[in-house]
Amino acid sequence: MCGFPGLCAPSQGCAGSQGCAPLPGMLCGAAARISCHPAAPIPSSRPSSSSPSPSLPSLLPAARRPSAAAARSGIRGGSGSAARQDRMLFPLPLRAACSLLAWFCLYKWFCHRYRHRNLEWSCRLVTLTHGILATCLSAYIGFIDGPWPLSHPGSPNTTLQVHGLCLSLGYFIFDLCWCVYFQTEGALMLAHHLVSIVGIATSLALGESGADVNAVIFGSEITNPLLQARWFLKELGRYHTFTGDLVDFLFVVLFTGVRIGVGAWLMYCELASPRPRWFIKLGGVVMYVVSWVFMLSICRFARRKSIRKYQAWRSRRSRELGWKTNGHLKGH
Numbered sequence: 001m002c003g004f005p006g007l008c009a010p011s012q013g014c015a016g017s018q019g020c021a022p023l024p025g026m027l028c029g030a031a032a033r034i035s036c037h038p039a040a041p042i043p044s045s046r047p048s049s050s051s052p053s054p055s056l057p058s059l060l061p062a063a064r065r066p067s068a069a070a071a072r073s074g075i076r077g078g079s080g081s082a083a084r085q086d087r088m089l090f091p092l093p094l095r096a097a098c099s100l101l102a103w104f105c106l107y108k109w110f111c112h113r114y115r116h117r118n119l120e121w122s123c124r125l126v127t128l129t130h131g132i133l134a135t136c137l138s139a140y141i142g143f144i145d146g147p148w149p150l151s152h153p154g155s156p157n158t159t160l161q162v163h164g165l166c167l168s169l170g171y172f173i174f175d176l177c178w179c180v181y182f183q184t185e186g187a188l189m190l191a192h193h194l195v196s197i198v199g200i201a202t203s204l205a206l207g208e209s210g211a212d213v214n215a216v217i218f219g220s221e222i223t224n225p226l227l228q229a230r231w232f233l234k235e236l237g238r239y240h241t242f243t244g245d246l247v248d249f250l251f252v253v254l255f256t257g258v259r260i261g262v263g264a265w266l267m268y269c270e271l272a273s274p275r276p277r278w279f280i281k282l283g284g285v286v287m288y289v290v291s292w293v294f295m296l297s298i299c300r301f302a303r304r305k306s307i308r309k310y311q312a313w314r315s316r317r318s319r320e321l322g323w324k325t326n327g328h329l330k331g332h
Contacts, residue, residue: 092166092204099170103130107174121235123178124228130171131224137164138218142211149215150266154275157203157210165210168217169200192290196220199283209280215266216287219259226251245309252302259291 103126110122141164142148147155157165176193179185196217203213230247233239270276270284 095166096169099166100173103171103174120184124231127175128225128228131221131228134168134217134221138214141214142218147211149211150269153212153270153273154209155211156208161210161214162204164214165200165204169197172196188293195283195286209276212270212276212280216284219263222258223251223254248305252298255295255298260295263288263291
C-alpha cells in the first residue's frame, strides 16, 4: 500500500503492480517523487485528527505554487501591475514631455520641408500623422491586445495603453498650444482638447480606465485623417471633385456611426459599470456632448452640400433637355 492515504485508492492496483492507484493527474513512482512500497506500514482507515493527511497543494513543488501576492495580481490584472512597475522606472511626466518634444520636432521638420507652404500646412500634417498613428494603435489595443472596453471599463492600465495615452497626451498639448498661439480654432475645439488632456492625464495618474480612454481616442481620431484630407484637397484646389465628395461622404458616415452610434454604447457601458470613477464617467459624458455639437454642425453642412448638389444636377439636366437633336436650343 502507499504511504499517502489521501492519494491512493486501496482497492485498485498501481501501474507496475505496486498495489496502489494514484488520483487522476498524479503519477505513482519516481516521476512524482511518491514511492509505493509493499513494506510500508498500512495506515488506519480513519486518520486521526492529530495527523491529518497532506493536502494536494502541500505536495506540489514550491516553485509551482502561486503566492498570494501573485494570485491577487492575477485577479486585479497582471498587465496593470506591469504598467505600474514600468511607470516607476520611467515617470509619466517625463514620457509626456518626450511625446510633446517629439511632436514639436516633427512639426519643425515639416516646416523646414514645406517652407513654401504656410504654417498651418505643417500643423495639419502633424495632426494627420497623429490621427493615423492613434487610430491604428488604439484599434490594436482595443480589438487585439485588450481588455475590451465595453466589458471591462475602469480596468487597470496595461503597458501598451500607457504608451498610447502618453503619445496622444503629448500631441493634444502641442496642438492646443498651437491653436491658442495662432488663434485658429474656436472655443468648442479648444474645449475638446482640454477635456482630452484632462481625461488622459487623469487615467495615467490613477493607473486605471485606460481601456475607456483609449476607446474614446479611437472614436475621436478615426475621422481625423478624412477631415485633414478634406482640408488638403481644398488647399490644392481639388475639393470640388469626386474625391472631395467621397471624402465628405465617408467622413459623415464614420462620424455618425462611430462617434455617435458606438459612442452612445460606450457611454452606456461606462455609466452602468460601478468600476470607473465618477469624474471619469463625467469626462465621457462631456466628450459625447461635444461630439453631438460637432454632429449638429456636420448635419447643417451635409444639408447645404446636398442642396447645392441637387440644384447643380437640376441645372445640368435642364441644359441637356434644352438642346434639340440637331444641337440648337429649343424656343421658349
